[in-house]
Amino acid sequence: MKLYNFLSRKIEDFQPLNPPLVAMYTCGPTVYDYPHIGNLRTFIFEDILQRVLQTNGFTVNRVMNITDIDDKIIKNAAEKGLSITKFSKPFELAFYEDLDKLNLQRPNIFPRATEHIEKMIKYIESLLKKDLAYVVEDGSVYFDISKFTNYGKLSQLDKRELKIGARVAADEYSKENAQDFALWKAVGPDEVGFSSPWGKGRPGWHIECSVMSQEYLGDTLDIHGGAVDLLFPHHENEIAQSEGKTGQQFARFFVEGEHLQVDGQKMSKSLKNFYTLRDIESRNLEPLAFRYLCLTAHYRDRLNFTWESLQAAQNALNNLHNLVRSFEQSGEVEQRYWGKFLEAVNNDLNVPQALAVMYEMLSANLPTAKKAATVLQMDKILGLNLVDYVSRPLQIPQEVQKLLEQREQARKQKDFTKADDLRKEIKKLGFEVEDTTNGPVVRHVN
Ligand SMILES: [Zn+2]
Structure with a gap:
């Protein structure tokens, strides 16, 4: 199977280090709010990746972190007068609900940041020992990017001027060198924090992912997944920390999904075009219609979300349900179409093409028993839950x-x-x- 690797900016043949195992890490949610549909698009593409790997005979060992400590969580919890756990827990549970509604396979492990603080402190200590980090007066610890010669290899920043990443507030960076990023941030005596050799503080966001991925998957991951807006600084910083510590390659493939836009614009709360699965359900549209919509665009292409496009996806899904209801009991898989379908998904997850092959098969002159078997086989990757509809005539109340x-x-x-x-x-x-x-x-x- 072939995958686009952001490290080489090329489509490469994918083989894991220790087949049939695939060590896969994907950045998880920060649980201070409900996941928005842009996040959900990323999770859907990662689920498809996992399913395609499984279909190719690999056993995927997947880890996805839960970021349950960060500035927004601390601030919002304080405003509501809640502990950070009391504040974030409902959002964590809502995230799991969304996964189920979108028919997303669960990763093997969901490590929480707050349960790995000791491991993060040890990790930072070893970076200090290697002289890749330094402690400043207030007790914060920063990574010294001048000591890591490969810095910028993923985002190709060596070719342009380094600038402070949009995702991270400027106070995450060192005063000594604006490009050095925080591994540990000191906090005041009344603020939420954990004790450490450098005083009370909390971990930086990037260190979480290095620590928790390597804790469960080893020094070298086969695949690190996320979204393109995480390339810099987040994934770049993960590489610096991890390769700085182990001297080994951190991830062999970086696979990143493109943005979702709403009405042709960047999604943001100020533009009031910031939607969650709850908004979709409140308009009587199915979460799986959103999944269907995501399948119609390649994961490395932008997807423009509009309510009209979602309604069209819902109609297409309804039509699909109505069509497969009339099928007879499952027969044999039609290998010719299954082969074409596999070829599409194995070519850097070309799901839109795979979807076209599915429709070509459905309209072909084949016994419906064969169509039923083939569509169910394809749906193991598409994940539209068609098994609930095939050969199940409509029950009219x-x-x-x-x-x-x-x-x-x-x-x-x-x-x-x-x-x-x-x-x-x-x-x-x-x-x-x-x-x-x-x-x-x-x-x-x-
Ligand atoms: Zn991450």
């Missing part, structure tokens, strides 16, 4: 059935106003009637 009969009666009597009112009532109950030359066809809608 009695209440809806009655309205349908009344509507047929009204149509026969040419009372189209009444028929139309009944159609609206039926729609309220989640069903749509379409009049075809073969009589009315009923569909489930959202």
Whole structure:
């Protein structure tokens, strides 16, 4: 299988160091709010990656961190008069709920930052011992990027001027050298913090990922995943810390998903275009329709989210459900289409092309038993939960059935106003009637 590697900026053949095991680390959520749909897009692409690896016979050992300590958590918890755990826990639980609603496989381990403070302190001590870090007067510890010659290799920053990353506030950087980043930040006596050899403080965000990935996956990861906005400074700093400490390559592949935009703009709270899965559900659209929408764009291309595009994805998903309902019991997988599908996903996760192969198969002249088996096989990667629909005829509740009969009666009597009112009532109950030359066809809608 082939994957685009941000280290080489090329598509490369992927082979893990110790097959069939794949050591995969992906940056997890900071639990101070609900994940927004941009975060969710990243998690969906990482889930697809995991499923494609599994389909290729690999056993994926995946770790995803939970950042449950940072400035925003501390600030928001204090404003609400809560401990940081009391404040962040509901958001952590909401994150797990989102994973389930989007049919995302869970990583093997979700390490929490606050449960690895001792390990982070030890890690920072070894960086100090190697003279790659220094302590300043207030008790903060910074990484000295001038001592790490490969700094910038991932983001290719050596070719342009280093500047302070947009994601990290300037106070995360050292006063001595604005490019050095915090490993440990000193805090005041009344602030939330942990005791350390350098005084009370809290870990920097970057050190979390180095410590927790290596703790569970070893010195060298096969794949480190995330989003392009994490390339610099976050992943660059992870490389500096990790390779500085071990002298080994930190990650063999960096795989990063592109941004999601909303109405052609960057998503932000000030533009009021900042959406979560809750906003999608409140408009009666399914989380899996959002998953479907994400499948229609390649993970390295920008995806423009609009409510119209999500509604179109929902319609496509409904049509897919209605189509596969009529299929007979599962038969054999049609190898020709399955082969083409695999070829697409193995080519740097070309899911839009794989989706096109699926539709080509569905409209081909094949026995429906074969179509059923093939679509279910493909859905092991797409993750649209089609198993709930294949060969399962629509169950129409009695209440809806009655309205349908009344509507047929009204149509026969040419009372189209009444028929139309009944159609609206039926729609309220989640069903749509379409009049075809073969009589009315009923569909489930959202
Ligand atoms: Zn990270």
